[in-house]
Amino acid sequence: MDNQKIIKKLGDLYIIQRKKYLVQYPRNYVTLTAGEQTKKGKKVTALTDRHLQKHLEGEFTIGTFGGKFKTKFITFDVDFGSNAEMAKWITYKISETLREFGINDHYISYSGNKGYHIDLFFEDLILIEHAKKFFDHILIQSDILQYFDDGQKVEFRPTDAQGVKIPLGVHQKTKKYCGFCLIKDGLKVMDRERSEEYLFYNKR
DSSP states (O other), X not given: OOHHHHXXXXXXXXXXXXSEEEEEOSSOEEEEETTOBOTTSOBOOOOOHHHHHHHHHTSSEEEEOOOSSEEEEEEEEEEOTTOHHHHHHHHHHHHHHHHHTTOOOEEEEEOSSSEEEEEEEEEEEEEHHHHHHHHHHHHHHHTXXXXXXXXXXXXXXXXXXXXXXXXXXXXXXXXXXXXEEOGGGTTOOOOHHHHHHHGGGSOO
């Protein structure tokens, strides 16, 4: 599939602003803000399509932040450490609750390490405050809060302070592909070709 089409779709769905973004390297995450200087004295550029191209190629992995007050998507960031089966079960529960609310059009992707991302998109920008209330309500209705502790949780992303990796990249530590998953397939991670095709299934 044409990478430019994929890059445009990723931008339409996941990029809220281009000034501040995350880059994951094999050893660390770096938060970059356009206009600031790196340790090497270079000026940081805004997020470009070239960055997203390198993300798709696996050279590094890009994460996105929300705006200061608004967002156009939310992520249920499911992180249950080494307990892969619990991470799957929690993902099933949240997806089931969303469907009970009539929300069938959401993406699930493998985080590349400890869990899954459940992404839900909006037609227009909405207040992060309202998005967070909806997020909390879904968790309560999913009846999963009793399974949370310091190392096992579901976190709200993105905000202006906490970013989230976008899909279709490679987790730089595990080298695993962060493809999409389907509940009906037991959250088996799609390969690159199928994930790129699935990106366009969303109605937005």
